[in-house]
Amino acid sequence: MSETPQRLTRAEQQQRTRERLLAAAADVFAEHGFDGSSIDEITARAGFSRGAFYSNFTDKIDLLITLCDRRVAEFARDELPLILATPEEDRLAVVARWLAEDLPQEVLLVVELARHRNDRPDTAAALQELLDRVLAGIEGILAAEGSELASLSVEERRVRAHAALGAILGMELLGYLGAPADAKVIELMLAGVAATDPGDLGNGR
Amino acid sequence: MSETPQRLTRAEQQQRTRERLLAAAADVFAEHGFDGSSIDEITARAGFSRGAFYSNFTDKIDLLITLCDRRVAEFARDELPLILATPEEDRLAVVARWLAEDLPQEVLLVVELARHRNDRPDTAAALQELLDRVLAGIEGILAAEGSELASLSVEERRVRAHAALGAILGMELLGYLGAPADAKVIELMLAGVAATDPGDLGNGR
Amino acid sequence: MSETPQRLTRAEQQQRTRERLLAAAADVFAEHGFDGSSIDEITARAGFSRGAFYSNFTDKIDLLITLCDRRVAEFARDELPLILATPEEDRLAVVARWLAEDLPQEVLLVVELARHRNDRPDTAAALQELLDRVLAGIEGILAAEGSELASLSVEERRVRAHAALGAILGMELLGYLGAPADAKVIELMLAGVAATDPGDLGNGR
Amino acid sequence: MSETPQRLTRAEQQQRTRERLLAAAADVFAEHGFDGSSIDEITARAGFSRGAFYSNFTDKIDLLITLCDRRVAEFARDELPLILATPEEDRLAVVARWLAEDLPQEVLLVVELARHRNDRPDTAAALQELLDRVLAGIEGILAAEGSELASLSVEERRVRAHAALGAILGMELLGYLGAPADAKVIELMLAGVAATDPGDLGNGR
DNA sequence: GATGAATGAGGGTTCATTCAT
DNA sequence: CATGAATGAACCCTCATTCAT
Numbered sequence: 001m002s003e004t005p006q007r008l009t010r011a012e013q014q015q016r017t018r019e020r021l022l023a024a025a026a027d028v029f030a031e032h033g034f035d036g037s038s039i040d041e042i043t044a045r046a047g048f049s050r051g052a053f054y055s056n057f058t059d060k061i062d063l064l065i066t067l068c069d070r071r072v073a074e075f076a077r078d079e080l081p082l083i084l085a086t087p088e089e090d091r092l093a094v095v096a097r098w099l100a101e102d103l104p105q106e107v108l109l110v111v112e113l114a115r116h117r118n119d120r121p122d123t124a125a126a127l128q129e130l131l132d133r134v135l136a137g138i139e140g141i142l143a144a145e146g147s148e149l150a151s152l153s154v155e156e157r158r159v160r161a162h163a164a165l166g167a168i169l170g171m172e173l174l175g176y177l178g179a180p181a182d183a184k185v186i187e188l189m190l191a192g193v194a195a196t197d198p199g200d201l202g203n204g205r
Numbered sequence: 206m207s208e209t210p211q212r213l214t215r216a217e218q219q220q221r222t223r224e225r226l227l228a229a230a231a232d233v234f235a236e237h238g239f240d241g242s243s244i245d246e247i248t249a250r251a252g253f254s255r256g257a258f259y260s261n262f263t264d265k266i267d268l269l270i271t272l273c274d275r276r277v278a279e280f281a282r283d284e285l286p287l288i289l290a291t292p293e294e295d296r297l298a299v300v301a302r303w304l305a306e307d308l309p310q311e312v313l314l315v316v317e318l319a320r321h322r323n324d325r326p327d328t329a330a331a332l333q334e335l336l337d338r339v340l341a342g343i344e345g346i347l348a349a350e351g352s353e354l355a356s357l358s359v360e361e362r363r364v365r366a367h368a369a370l371g372a373i374l375g376m377e378l379l380g381y382l383g384a385p386a387d388a389k390v391i392e393l394m395l396a397g398v399a400a401t402d403p404g405d406l407g408n409g410r
Numbered sequence: 411m412s413e414t415p416q417r418l419t420r421a422e423q424q425q426r427t428r429e430r431l432l433a434a435a436a437d438v439f440a441e442h443g444f445d446g447s448s449i450d451e452i453t454a455r456a457g458f459s460r461g462a463f464y465s466n467f468t469d470k471i472d473l474l475i476t477l478c479d480r481r482v483a484e485f486a487r488d489e490l491p492l493i494l495a496t497p498e499e500d501r502l503a504v505v506a507r508w509l510a511e512d513l514p515q516e517v518l519l520v521v522e523l524a525r526h527r528n529d530r531p532d533t534a535a536a537l538q539e540l541l542d543r544v545l546a547g548i549e550g551i552l553a554a555e556g557s558e559l560a561s562l563s564v565e566e567r568r569v570r571a572h573a574a575l576g577a578i579l580g581m582e583l584l585g586y587l588g589a590p591a592d593a594k595v596i597e598l599m600l601a602g603v604a605a606t607d608p609g610d611l612g613n614g615r
Numbered sequence: 616m617s618e619t620p621q622r623l624t625r626a627e628q629q630q631r632t633r634e635r636l637l638a639a640a641a642d643v644f645a646e647h648g649f650d651g652s653s654i655d656e657i658t659a660r661a662g663f664s665r666g667a668f669y670s671n672f673t674d675k676i677d678l679l680i681t682l683c684d685r686r687v688a689e690f691a692r693d694e695l696p697l698i699l700a701t702p703e704e705d706r707l708a709v710v711a712r713w714l715a716e717d718l719p720q721e722v723l724l725v726v727e728l729a730r731h732r733n734d735r736p737d738t739a740a741a742l743q744e745l746l747d748r749v750l751a752g753i754e755g756i757l758a759a760e761g762s763e764l765a766s767l768s769v770e771e772r773r774v775r776a777h778a779a780l781g782a783i784l785g786m787e788l789l790g791y792l793g794a795p796a797d798a799k800v801i802e803l804m805l806a807g808v809a810a811t812d813p814g815d816l817g818n819g820r
Numbered sequence: 821g822a823t824g825a826a827t828g829a830g831g832g833t834t835c836a837t838t839c840a841t
Numbered sequence: 842c843a844t845g846a847a848t849g850a851a852c853c854c855t856c857a858t859t860c861a862t
Binding site: 032033034035036107108110111112114115127128131135159160162163165166167168169170171173174176177178179181184185187188189190191192193195 | 313332333368379389396400
């Protein structure tokens with residue numbers, strides 16, 4: 001009723017609940033996977049009861065979709081500009097550190113999403129859109145002003161974005177499996193993406 | 206009718222049961238993931254009753270470990286020699302095809318294994334051994350006679366094997382997510398591994 | 411319609427559920443024993459679904475502990491005062507009737523509890539406490555004003571309470587096995603407990 | 616084939632198997648109760664496979680009946696004569712020691728038998744017969760030459776045997792519950808049975 | 821909107837029992 | 842006779858979901 005934000009409005013309250021549930025879910029999913037996580041554990045970790053969950057999400061899978069969406073949006077909003085703002089010569093290092101340190105278990109999240117793509121009709125579409133957004137984001141990095149790759153053709157950049165995503169996924173998995181990629185390995189994995197002249201690569205084809 | 210035993214011995218029978226259960230499990234795991242698969246569905250698909258499973262495996266996770274183990278062993282036995290027998294100039298193409306076509310959902314299997322590495326004490330060790338075997342196998346490929354990489358230092362080859370594994374994992378994931386790597390993408394992803402002179406890679410750092 | 415709440419509060423509702431489950435469990439345990447009883451049968455007999463059980467008890471054995479506890483508490487609350495209020499000369503008769511008629515299968519319940527005392531850490535303690543409470547109750551009867559045994563030493567009363575409990579258990583078992591003790595047998599079994607002068611007992615040893 | 620008993624005959628072999636299974640069953644039942652014991656554990660402890668059990672017993676409950684029968688027969692064959700051979704004045708002490716030390720979990724065995732008396736038609740009859748045999752045995756002790764109770768009427772002895780059985784059961788249960796009867800308690804519990812003149816007992820009735 | 825008791829399908833696992841060897 | 846792989850019913854328990862409060 002009053003303007004002072006001492007008391008949050010109903011909507012803000014709910015927004016907070018939602019946010020906390022999402023944060024808790026990210027943790028729990030990272031630990032046990034989607035199927036291995038129970039709504040009870042998620043809500044308990046968020047400090048709510050079971051019912052709060054169903055006031056904010058229709059489904060367990062709805063939570064997963066929302067979470068993936070959220071993460072990708074945050075990546076586009078927070079991480080990408082940071083990378084783009086980095087001068088060209090340090091960019092690989094920044095990417096490497098980001099891969100090694102900041103990127104959490106999103107990859108596995110998306111794997112779960114893919115796994116359940118047939119559970120509900122909209123899941124497949126959500127996944128597809130997610131991938132597109134990520135690929136577009138990466139293409140954006142490659143095309144950034146100052147990048148030596150800015151002169152490549154659109155198609156060429158698309159292929160490299162694709163390869164970059166593959167490399168990122170691979171590194172994430174290596175980390176998850178207990179054999180994280182070190183700087184040298186990361187450099188090798190991104191070599192093809194970063195090379196200005198593809199002709200000097202591979203077996204000379 | 207023939208002299209050869211029409212009836213299989215009991216040990217052979219059981220071996221067959223085991224084999225079928227493993228095959229069925231590979232399918233079902235690929236479809237629903239480990240947590241999402243029920244032993245009922247696995248045994249039903251293999252044409253057995255629930256109990257047959259527990260005559261052959263101690264646990265659900267025992268099945269997963271066995272399956273991962275089996276797959277890696279088959280890789281070492283069947284795939285590796287094939288690759289090694291391929292002349293150097295075609296080798297990348299063979300690897301690419303193998304990655305794109307023959308490699309099934311093993312990657313996800315291993316991810317599940319990693320997820321459950323704390324469920325039972327031996328799981329973590331099994332996972333570690335698996336990774337080591339795969340890395341050793343890849344190093345073997347890189348060191349094969351005829352390979353231009355044979356002249357690299359041991360350490361250098363180890364790093365490349367690591368990167369190669371990361372690339373393989375990434376490609377697998379791309380495929381699983383619905384954005385499979387095509388030949389050009391594969392080439393880029395493996396560029397760093399295959400380059401004879403790492404010095405010409407990257408941004409010259 | 412009336413002012414008194416037609417609808418029970420949620421806490422009352424749950425209390426009712428708990429009570430019904432306990433009552434049903436007592437019945438079913440009496441029929442099939444603890445191990446022989448299924449939670450399904452208990453909940454069905456109480457008119458609830460399987461899950462209601464797990465909303466009210468953590469475990470099957472939790473139910474057993476609770477039930478034993480409850481029974482002993484009821485004994486202390488309902489039976490003991492009744493006995494104490496009975497004039498001395500009729501007391502044995504009251505005890506006898508109580509033993510023969512009112513005491514249900516609690517004994518077997520406690521036997522089951524003892525059987526599972528290693529299943530969960532707290533079970534053994536619960537059993538011990540139960541026994542202590544029963545023995546204290548019996549000692550209370552023996553020490554009651556008006557009892558001829560009131561003049562005995564504490565230690566002497568303790569021994570007699572012990573013997574009385576043994577006799578009670580024995581009678582219960584006789585009944586369960588199909589050879590219930592009649593009045594004359596009960597009298598003989600309690601003779602040692604009730605004797606004012608132990609010296610005149612036995613074979614004079 | 617030969618007369619030398621180096622090799623046991625088939626029948627002897629089987630007899631041995633039976634015996635070992637019974638012994639193992641007694642142990643396992645004592646530990647986990649009838650319902651809580653698995654045939655696998657019994658046969659494993661006896662050093663046999665599951666099948667051996669079904670070559671020797673029709674049922675799990677058949678094993679229980681046989682075991683109870685066997686135990687009672689052994690009691691009549693081994694324990695009773697021993698007691699009867701003891702001079703009157705030491706007899707109570709012998710009984711006490713026997714109760715405290717030698718009598719194993721037979722009581723619980725019989726309780727299990729009673730519990731399952733409706734599972735198979737002959738179980739109830741087997742139980743009844745068991746009780747009769749035990750009671751007859753106890754009556755035999757009471758009537759033994761040299762006993763001061765030898766002069767009692769048959770009916771009087773029957774009642775005392777009944778009470779004695781009740782006391783025995785009670786003592787066993789006390790022991791099982793973790794509050795074993797010591798010598799003084801045993802004396803009190805058996806006081807009524809042993810008294811030569813019932814008139815001096817109880818509340819003067 | 822949030823709560824949490826109750827639902828009930830389903831999951832992993834055990835185990836008595838069968839039967840081909 | 843003994844073996845043990847396979848059967849399949851039953852069990853305890855978990856958990857997504859509903860709904861009265």
